[in-house]
Amino acid sequence: MKKVFGVIGDPISHSLSPVMHNAAFDHLEMDCAYHAFQVKGEHLREAIVGARYLGFGGLNVTIPHKEEVLKIVEGGKMASDIGAANTIDFRRMKAFNTDGPGALDSLQDNGIDVSGKDVLVLGAGGAARAIVYIMAISGARVTVLNRTEDKSLALASHMSMFGNVTGKGLGEIPTDVSASDVIINTTSVGMYPDVDGTLVTSDMLDSSQVVFDLVYKPLETRLLKEARMAGAKTIDGITMLVRQGARSFEIWNDVRPPVDVMERSVRDVL
Missing domain, CATH: 3.40.50.10860 (Leucine Dehydrogenase, chain A, domain 1)
Structure with a gap:
């Protein structure tokens, strides 16, 4: 059967x-x-x-x-x-x-080891919870940014028992992006139909960084386009x-x- x-x-x-x-x-x-x-x-x-x-x-x-x-x-x-x-x-x-392990698999498949790296997670929702957790237990230094700072602080407070996690608002996003090795977007910013949206632009990035966008409709989001303009390595949501x-x-x-x-x-x- x-x-x-x-x-x-x-x-x-x-x-x-x-x-x-x-x-x-x-x-x-x-x-x-x-x-x-x-x-x-x-x-x-x-x-x-x-x-x-x-x-x-x-x-x-x-x-x-x-x-x-x-x-x-x-x-x-x-x-x-x-x-x-x-x-x-x-x-x-x-x-x-399997969300957290799936994200880690995606990075490892692209040759990225997050241990000892500075990982910036954009968003503090359900997907962010899984990704912050897997990054923390894998030895990354994790910063969570969210429009509602209280949510990022609450998530960071919970996840700090598993590793090095801090939470902030979006007020210093250019500085926080520039200081990160890996940037992971877990928000819906840039998702169809609002395809022109992005929290990060090319002037914040450089070729040493990795940008991972969980959005996959469209497949090439504005965030990934901005990252490519800066020469950063990109990983799409698929x-x-x-x-x-x-x-x-x-x-x-x-x-x-x-x-x-x-x-x-x-x-x-x-």
Whole structure:
């Protein structure tokens, strides 16, 4: 019988997860299917319990449910430390966070070792939580910048138990950008339809830096264009999307997924 997997969120029609997971299943000739399901917050518990008893292999969890899912499913250590999960494995009935490891994989695949580096994280939302955590435990010195300074301070305060993390507002962004080895944008600034938006411009950057933008619609954001103008190394949002998905795939199936196939399928769609 075909094993079913899926992603739940609200909204969900934009998700590219079905594209990449089904490409991986087809490539490996696995009798599985992956679908997207819109689930309202008030029905989250019923959706998870129902999927479990219907025999689903696993679920991805996206906005706005990543924190609430931990009230329903026990989290692994990383998910519990971060306070958010994006993957449920029904075999173990446990929730995991693959966002942080996916971001680290993306950097390592591009030859970037963050240990001992100054990493600047723009934003203090759910994606930022996972990335700040993985950067901190990997030995980076992390600075979190957010428009609402209280949010960056609160995130930094929580994550400082795992490593060297500080929080600030955006008031000194040119100085903070210039002082960083790696800049990671976790905000929606520059996402379609507001494609002209960016928090960082080329005059703040130089060729020694790495700029990683989690936004992937458009694929080349204004931030990445500015970074290229300065000669900085750039990493687009598809890399993390695919690598966090590959981590989920391996958790569910104990099989190393064809990351290249998954990435090509998503880039072809975009």
